[in-house]
Amino acid sequence: MKKAELRLTGSGGQGVILATIILAEAAFFDKKKVVQSQSYGPEARGGMCKAEVVIDDNPITYTKVATPNFLLALTQASFNKFHETVTDDAVVMVDHTVQVPEEYRKSHNVVMIPILETASVVIGNPMSANIVAVGAINEALGLCTVESLEKSVTGRIPKGTEELNIRALHAGMALVKASVGH
Amino acid sequence: MADRFALLQGNEACVEGAITAGMRFYSGYPITPSTEIAEGSAVRLPQVGGKFVQMEDEIGGIAAAIGASVVGVKSMTATSGPGFSLKQENIGYAAIAEIPVVVVDVQRSGPSTGLPTSPSQGDVMQARWGTHGDHPVIAISPCSVQDTYYQTIRCFNLAEKYRTPVILLMDEIVGHMREGIELVPEEELPEEFKIVNRDNNMVDGKPYACAKGEYVPHQPPFGTGTRYNITGLYSNEYGFPTNDNDIANAKATRLMEKIEKNLDDILDYEEENLDDATVAIVCYGGTTRAVMEAVAQLRNQGVKAGMFRPVTVWPFPEQRLKEIAKKVKTVLVVEHNYGQLVEEVEKVVKGAAKVEFLGKWDGTTITPAQIINKVKEVSKNAK
Numbered sequence: 001m002k003k004a005e006l007r008l009t010g011s012g013g014q015g016v017i018l019a020t021i022i023l024a025e026a027a028f029f030d031k032k033k034v035v036q037s038q039s040y041g042p043e044a045r046g047g048m049c050k051a052e053v054v055i056d057d058n059p060i061t062y063t064k065v066a067t068p069n070f071l072l073a074l075t076q077a078s079f080n081k082f083h084e085t086v087t088d089d090a091v092v093m094v095d096h097t098v099q100v101p102e103e104y105r106k107s108h109n110v111v112m113i114p115i116l117e118t119a120s121v122v123i124g125n126p127m128s129a130n131i132v133a134v135g136a137i138n139e140a141l142g143l144c145t146v147e148s149l150e151k152s153v154t155g156r157i158p159k160g161t162e163e164l165n166i167r168a169l170h171a172g173m174a175l176v177k178a179s180v181g182h
Numbered sequence: 183m184a185d186r187f188a189l190l191q192g193n194e195a196c197v198e199g200a201i202t203a204g205m206r207f208y209s210g211y212p213i214t215p216s217t218e219i220a221e222g223s224a225v226r227l228p229q230v231g232g233k234f235v236q237m238e239d240e241i242g243g244i245a246a247a248i249g250a251s252v253v254g255v256k257s258m259t260a261t262s263g264p265g266f267s268l269k270q271e272n273i274g275y276a277a278i279a280e281i282p283v284v285v286v287d288v289q290r291s292g293p294s295t296g297l298p299t300s301p302s303q304g305d306v307m308q309a310r311w312g313t314h315g316d317h318p319v320i321a322i323s324p325c326s327v328q329d330t331y332y333q334t335i336r337c338f339n340l341a342e343k344y345r346t347p348v349i350l351l352m353d354e355i356v357g358h359m360r361e362g363i364e365l366v367p368e369e370e371l372p373e374e375f376k377i378v379n380r381d382n383n384m385v386d387g388k389p390y391a392c393a394k395g396e397y398v399p400h401q402p403p404f405g406t407g408t409r410y411n412i413t414g415l416y417s418n419e420y421g422f423p424t425n426d427n428d429i430a431n432a433k434a435t436r437l438m439e440k441i442e443k444n445l446d447d448i449l450d451y452e453e454e455n456l457d458d459a460t461v462a463i464v465c466y467g468g469t470t471r472a473v474m475e476a477v478a479q480l481r482n483q484g485v486k487a488g489m490f491r492p493v494t495v496w497p498f499p500e501q502r503l504k505e506i507a508k509k510v511k512t513v514l515v516v517e518h519n520y521g522q523l524v525e526e527v528e529k530v531v532k533g534a535a536k537v538e539f540l541g542k543w544d545g546t547t548i549t550p551a552q553i554i555n556k557v558k559e560v561s562k563n564a565k
Contacts, residue, residue: 028362036360062475
């Protein structure tokens with residue numbers, strides 16, 4: 001596989017760090033080399049949050065993402081801040097509430113899907129938005145096996161929410177399948 | 183119990199390494215970016231029959247760990263810059279009283295409370311000179327999550343063997359990143375990490391006596407029948423204070439010599455692509471990974487760069503760097519501070535090569551691209 005350099009961004013509390021941990025762990029279960037990291041302010045919630053994963057077949061030297069070939073932006077603020085940092089052929093996934101300039105949509109591979117709405121309306125819990133995103137990201141990039149993803153999700157979320165989160169994961173996959181017209 | 187193969191943070195790997203090494207007591211005061219070490223110890227120690235205590239502050243944190251070690255229990259405390267400052271007095275105490283203890287410092291941006299969540303390597307000189315007076319120091323800086331697991335074990339082994347505080351000098355980069363690692367069990371550890379336990383058989387029946395040609399006493403644990411005194415003052419072979427200058431001289435010298443005379447055993451460093459290098463990049467801890475990537479890219483572009491990474495930052499691998507400096511044109515020091523280890527490097531290189539510096543102190547990390555640009559710039563200067 002090509003080295004995947006993912007940057008997931010949003011607002012603190014949306015769970016983008018956990019999303020990167022789950023993607024990294026699932027890829028590790030699939031025998032890939034992975035590094036996951038994050039940067040955030042001292043605030044517990046509401047601050048800008050950026051988390052990253054590098055996934056490769058070969059040992060990973062530099063532990064951060066220099067130029068991501070995938071960007072997730074769950075909020076307008078995070079899109080505005082990070083949309084210019086990506087490679088030319090990057091997949092840029094944004095929540096459909098985010099305004100993306102027409103010009104940017106023409107020049108980039110933008111996947112616009114209702115992540116936040118799916119979590120709150122379809123799954124019935126806005127807290128599951130990060131797991132919806134994990135499903136969508138994996139469907140778009142084909143990083144890990146679904147079995148490994150499910151194993152990592154169930155191991156990393158609060159006990160008693162397994163069923164809800166597995167539904168969220170598959171709802172995320174379905175969003176991407178629908179958007180690319182399978 | 184963690185699985186043998188797991189995705190862990192550097193801080194979590196530190197806890198697992200400590201448990202494998204035999205840590206059964208942790209006391210500390212949580213502080214970002216080291217908090218996961220306290221949290222992990224609180225979860226894991228009761229599972230293996232150990233004890234975790236959250237103390238009232240960082241001073242209490244190291245004091246209690248020293249106390250637990252006095253009765254023979256392998257002990258650790260962890261902190262970050264502001265807490266590391268507070269622990270300095272007791273690091274000196276453990277050094278002169280010859281009590282094994284592991285002190286973890288996950289460095290963040292300073293001074294004072296600085297940038298709590300941002301990486302830095304601004305404590306590297308504090309690790310050497312933070313406590314007052316001449317004193318022995320061992321400080322080890324890991325560069326990956328797997329390395330953190332192994333080097334934590336090594337810290338305990340060296341603390342036990344040399345009866346001295348050992349500093350695991352981490353940074354936010356390594357402490358907070360997650361990588362897949364293998365938690366190698368005790369019985370399968372590579373030879374260099376095999377578990378060491380302190381030798382409690384007194385020499386000549388005297389707690390602080392050393393055998394001829396040795397530099398480490400064998401005080402038995404408190405509570406096992408031997409009465410002796412422990413103090414931060416210079417003291418005799420029973421631990422009682424003395425103003426005798428000959429005794430003070432002998433002990434002060436021995437404390438330094440137990441490191442100096444055992445460098446072959448203590449020193450550790452990593453080298454990459456140095457054989458034909460014209461530029462040697464010196465780095466340690468979390469910075470190493472950016473340097474490795476830069477060296478790989480520079481080699482692809484035909485630039486003869488190599489890497490020298492002290493694993494034991496203290497004692498510093500002077501002799502080896504001297505040899506390298508004779509063969510290269512430039513030694514470039516890359517570290518996340520305003521210029522600290524570069525001064526030690528200048529002292530060691532003594533003009534044998536040109537010493538250059540690339541630092542960062544804004545809370546962001548040094549990228550491979552910045553290192554590559556710097557190497558190209560200094561290579562031009564060297565011509």
